[in-house]
Amino acid sequence: xxxxxxxxxxxxxxxxxxxxxxxxxxxxxxxxxxxxxxxxxxxxxxxxxxxxxxxxxxxxxxxxxxxxxxxxxxxxxxxxxxxxxxxxxxxxxxxxxxxxxxxxxxxxxxxxxxxxxxxxxxxxxxxxxxxxxxxxxxxxxxxxxxxxxxxxxxxxxxxxxxxxxxxxxxxxxxxxxxxxxxxxxxxxxxxxxxxxxxxxxxxxxxxxxxxxxxxxxxxxxxxxxxxxxxxxxxxxxxxxxxxxxxxxxxxxxxxxxxxx
Numbered sequence: 001x002x003x004x005x006x007x008x009x010x011x012x013x014x015x016x017x018x019x020x021x022x023x024x025x026x027x028x029x030x031x032x033x034x035x036x037x038x039x040x041x042x043x044x045x046x047x048x049x050x051x052x053x054x055x056x057x058x059x060x061x062x063x064x065x066x067x068x069x070x071x072x073x074x075x076x077x078x079x080x081x082x083x084x085x086x087x088x089x090x091x092x093x094x095x096x097x098x099x100x101x102x103x104x105x106x107x108x109x110x111x112x113x114x115x116x117x118x119x120x121x122x123x124x125x126x127x128x129x130x131x132x133x134x135x136x137x138x139x140x141x142x143x144x145x146x147x148x149x150x151x152x153x154x155x156x157x158x159x160x161x162x163x164x165x166x167x168x169x170x171x172x173x174x175x176x177x178x179x180x181x182x183x184x185x186x187x188x189x190x191x192x193x194x195x196x197x198x199x200x201x202x203x204x205x206x207x208x209x210x211x212x213x214x215x216x217x218x219x220x221x222x223x224x225x226x227x228x229x230x231x232x233x234x235x236x237x238x239x240x241x242x243x244x245x246x247x248x249x250x251x252x253x254x255x256x257x258x259x260x
Contacts, residue, residue: 003029006039006082013072013079014039033087037070042083046119051184052077054114063106065178088180090172094206097216100171100198103179104164108191111162116188126237131165131187134230141236145246145253149229152260154222158190165194168201196223200231203252210255221260228253 005021016034024031024038031040042048052069060066069077070084077083094100120128132138133146140150164170166185173179187193199216202208214221232249235241 090174196227
């Protein structure tokens with residue numbers, strides 16, 4: 001079944017046109033482009049409003065840029081269940097791991113002054129729950145792979161701050177422009193955890209040799225173990241973890257634990 005396009009009311013409220021609507025790949029097929037705008041379904045919740053208010057004011061730098069939220073003509077950041085963002089040129093390239101890490105570091109540096117938002121206390125989706133499990137704030141699932149990783153958890157003392165927990169496929173590159181960071185997945189964790197998620201995703205899905213993971217992380221594997229636990233637990237909570245996914249992750253987990 002084809003995804004539903006934005007309603008006429010939402011298009012009008014954001015100044016978009018149905019004549020040039022284009023369904024974009026990624027984003028589970030729910031994202032649409034209309035000229036200079038990107039439209040996607042919105043929860044209209046505290047997270048939506050908080051991110052829009054932060055990103056509307058966050059300053060770009062030579063190291064990164066972000067897509068700005070577009071306010072609705074009727075006021076606020078959503079309309080008829082949709083939100084709109086500035087379209088930016090560029091393509092993700094999950095093979096450019098070092099470049100993604102550099103862009104992420106610049107983005108995270110810009111986020112340092114932000115206080116922890118209260119909406120994180122109420123997040124209950126599979127990603128939020130898996131994150132809490134990876135940080136021992138919820139009980140571990142009854143799964144041998146995750147329990148094997150958890151046995152290698154080590155305490156960390158690095159300060160937490162707002163991070164982007166899904167950077168690898170959400171940094172876009174375009175000639176002559178700083179990398180563009182999109183689809184912010186907000187968590188309150190040390191920045192090393194965000195880096196480790198990038199590296200774990202690259203090793204599991206995009207051809208990074210698992211033996212290079214520690215090198216990419218400066219020899220620090222503390223967060224890599226938690227990043228793998230986070231990703232695997234998310235698959236389990238989504239109900240899609242199977243033998244094929246376990247096989248894809250097995251060598252990466254083995255290397256991460258061996259070099260820890």
